[in-house]
Amino acid sequence: MNSNNILDEVFEKFFNNVKIFKDREVLRHDYLPDRLPHREEQIKRLGETVAPVLKDAKCSNIFIYGKTGTGKTAVTQYVLNHLEAKTKEFNAPIRFHFINCRLAGTEYRVFASLSQSIGVRVPFTGLSVGEVFDRFRAGLDSSKIIFIIVLDEIDALIKARGDILLYELTRINETLRNSKVSLIGISNDLRLKEFLDPRVLSSLGEEEIVFRPYDASELKNILFERVHLAFCDEALSEGALGLCAALAAAEHGDARRALDLLRVAGEVAERKDANIVVEEHVREAESRIEHNRVVEALRNLTLHSKLVILSVFHLGRANVHRAITGEIYEVYSELCEELGLTPLTQRRVSTLINELDAVGLLNARVISMGRYGRTKKIRLEVMRTLIRGVFTNDNRLGRLVKYEPKCLSKQASGRR
DNA sequence: CGTCCACAGGAATGACGGGCGG
């Protein structure tokens, strides 16, 4: 009845709840632990490969493969941190630069970022890519260093933009007189090689390090390392820990996933006022993570992508469980009309569908219907209630959730 | 066994807002 009392309770609860977490930062994926269990071999290989730079020699280019959450970035950062310490000791002229290519997004921004790291100022945009590259090269040459460039998530950039960037970078040493460049490419996609020019491949692939997925027991060890730091004593049940490891192992051995599960499970337990994290909390964490992922993804879509999703949703209501492109486009066009928008072309919608497939909101696969053509069968990959929930709250699209497309009612008993 | 559907998906091109050098 008294708002002060309510708050007192909240704060008090917060204080008493120190019983689950000691330091949850430890469970974030950008946290770099002191030890990286089960990656000793990779650390050694990478260390051996970069060591020559301490003697003023260029080290081989390195290609690192492995799925997400297998420790590629962590190992690289770990090794380079140690190398940096040695660098100071030996007073070697070495510099590093770490770029996440997926976040950078384009060649331009990668070169701009590289330039900035060696003190060459470049505008956000406005120059040609070639110009930025030339400035970078000139600046690099005059600074007389060994430059180690780490290109993280390089597969994202290559798939989107091709391998021109890599081609330029692998050849840059030929035109440098006073400086040297070594590359470390990190890829999540093991098939990346197929996309590369053979010249680039032979240069970048001088050394290759593969990161196998972790198995359940390895994941358990990794989690265990951090549990002491992250959780209070006795706040985590053995079963919960095992379940986190098992769930993550089932999903291509992703340590990041395991850590997320553990952290969210802890938060769930905290909120439920439990004093120990149990399996049930992990299960709930699993669905909560998935739920958040989908809701976020749906909210961030562009208007037309949302309309495409809604179209598939409506087709589902009309008992079309695997819609084809043409049907979707028909419904989509009607929804556009309903909003007074001019629909995009079918070609464009086709790539929107592919994008939605890539982020996992739709599932699309090409099939042939023989005499009746070749198309894609598409179905929703997320729960219908979620779609309804998210879009009903959208002031523009809310109305369309309940809308009955005419093209469906006319021929409701059309396809299977 | 060839045909031909209903698209897939590549390439070229354009419109547009942002942002620079000169």
Added chain:
DNA sequence: CCGCCCGTCATTCCTGTGGACG
């Protein structure tokens, strides 16, 4: 301020294709 280039989104035009049908 102009002219240029950037990245993004979209259109237009196009060639390619698996397999049921005849």
